[in-house]
Amino acid sequence: MTQIITTYGSLLLAAMGQTLLLALWGLLFGCILGVIFGLASVVDNKLSRAISVVYVNLIRGVPMIVLAFFVFYGIPYGARTIFGARFVLTSLQAGTICLALNCGAYMSEIIRAGIQSIDPGQMEAARSLGLSYWRSMFRVVLPQAIKNMIPSIVNQFIITLKDTSILSVIGFPELVNKAQNVIAITFKSFETWAIVAVMYLVVILALQQVANALERSLKRDRKK
Amino acid sequence: MTVRSKNVKIHVENLVKNFGHLHVLKGISTDILEGEVVCVIGPSGSGKSTFLRCMNRLEDITSGEIVVDGFHINDKKLNLNKIRENIGMVFQHFNLFANMNVLRNLMLAPVDLKKATKEEAQANAMRLLETVGLADKAESYPSQLSGGQKQRVAIARALAMNPDIMLFDEPTSALDPEMVGEVLAVMKQLAKDGMTMVVVTHEMGFAREVADRVLFMDEGVIVEEGTPEEIFSNPKNPRTIDFLNKVL
Numbered sequence: 413m414t415q416i417i418t419t420y421g422s423l424l425l426a427a428m429g430q431t432l433l434l435a436l437w438g439l440l441f442g443c444i445l446g447v448i449f450g451l452a453s454v455v456d457n458k459l460s461r462a463i464s465v466v467y468v469n470l471i472r473g474v475p476m477i478v479l480a481f482f483v484f485y486g487i488p489y490g491a492r493t494i495f496g497a498r499f500v501l502t503s504l505q506a507g508t509i510c511l512a513l514n515c516g517a518y519m520s521e522i523i524r525a526g527i528q529s530i531d532p533g534q535m536e537a538a539r540s541l542g543l544s545y546w547r548s549m550f551r552v553v554l555p556q557a558i559k560n561m562i563p564s565i566v567n568q569f570i571i572t573l574k575d576t577s578i579l580s581v582i583g584f585p586e587l588v589n590k591a592q593n594v595i596a597i598t599f600k601s602f603e604t605w606a607i608v609a610v611m612y613l614v615v616i617l618a619l620q621q622v623a624n625a626l627e628r629s630l631k632r633d634r635k636k
Numbered sequence: 637m638t639v640r641s642k643n644v645k646i647h648v649e650n651l652v653k654n655f656g657h658l659h660v661l662k663g664i665s666t667d668i669l670e671g672e673v674v675c676v677i678g679p680s681g682s683g684k685s686t687f688l689r690c691m692n693r694l695e696d697i698t699s700g701e702i703v704v705d706g707f708h709i710n711d712k713k714l715n716l717n718k719i720r721e722n723i724g725m726v727f728q729h730f731n732l733f734a735n736m737n738v739l740r741n742l743m744l745a746p747v748d749l750k751k752a753t754k755e756e757a758q759a760n761a762m763r764l765l766e767t768v769g770l771a772d773k774a775e776s777y778p779s780q781l782s783g784g785q786k787q788r789v790a791i792a793r794a795l796a797m798n799p800d801i802m803l804f805d806e807p808t809s810a811l812d813p814e815m816v817g818e819v820l821a822v823m824k825q826l827a828k829d830g831m832t833m834v835v836v837t838h839e840m841g842f843a844r845e846v847a848d849r850v851l852f853m854d855e856g857v858i859v860e861e862g863t864p865e866e867i868f869s870n871p872k873n874p875r876t877i878d879f880l881n882k883v884l
Binding site for chain 1: 692694717718719720721723724725727729731732733734735744745748749790793794797
């Protein structure tokens, strides 16, 4: 155990850095997609709602490992054979796309549910005063909805962070991928996976602490 | 219309509203005059609230016409938000903004819509809270208020936009009985000050005392209308008589 830590510790820490980097990109774009499709699923427009439903169901219906293979291998291959276009995606780019699409779909559902959990009377009251739909949304509905969404959003952040491990299959040098390399050299799978598990656990517990603090501070300045 | 001394504030002609296959309003016509207080009474499901909500187009109109201050409110090109600034609405369930304290509830619309600076809006809000007797609650959150207090804040919030018309959608129906009086008192004062008011209500006492005109609605039509005296003391339509027998 100590031998692995001393010899490969810095390598595994660097791999955790890559995991966090990928998670951060995935979450960033995932949140953007989530907000866009989440709002698209509540506005009074059949087309935008339909697009949102298709996106969410498509992503929910496909395992992320399949999505990863498709984006990383399938799309460049298809582009070459069908359109004659030559392009490749780096594993970070493909990984970010997969995580963002995946996280975005679940986030959009969290946001939709959060908005729909707010009494429609809040929107009506704001509209009756002459505020536009979007002003009412941003000044009245969303501030209340976000408070309800936070536990689910934190949960989704954690899931997305853990989902980065799936992207080891397309060769992205994150923690699981590197751990497999270490085992290939040392044959010490018990120790290595134990170390990896603890590393994930520490990071996720830390994230949970930050989230708890955030939630508490939100509760404090909006006593309801 | 021209023979009347007062201006028509809201003109409703042959208003029809369907929810899918459900015919809620089946052709309503009436004129509401400037400064008039009109109470709409009738059994549940008669379309009273829907009628009211059509006036500021919280409900889209299926057919017919509503003209507020000369603006056809079902005109697609109309800036509906501008019209709504002029029509205050008070809801059965108050609908105070739960994420804001009382003062910010009153200030949101005037400041956001650039009707007033922050300072003006705050001064106006405090004056309005004074008139509804809740100046000491300015910093409270809606969840800390009683039902009657919430509804008085809701009235003040609508008044903060300085509307010429106020719509009341069963403003006392969700209140404990001992809190009905305080809300009605505020509404009476408003009526006395000359506000044009349309009030959907089950408070027959209020309708009798304050209304200039009472509309009795049933099954999506105005069955009978007249002064409170005519409706309450001398109703002519058998459905009106039946309804009043049940509630009075």
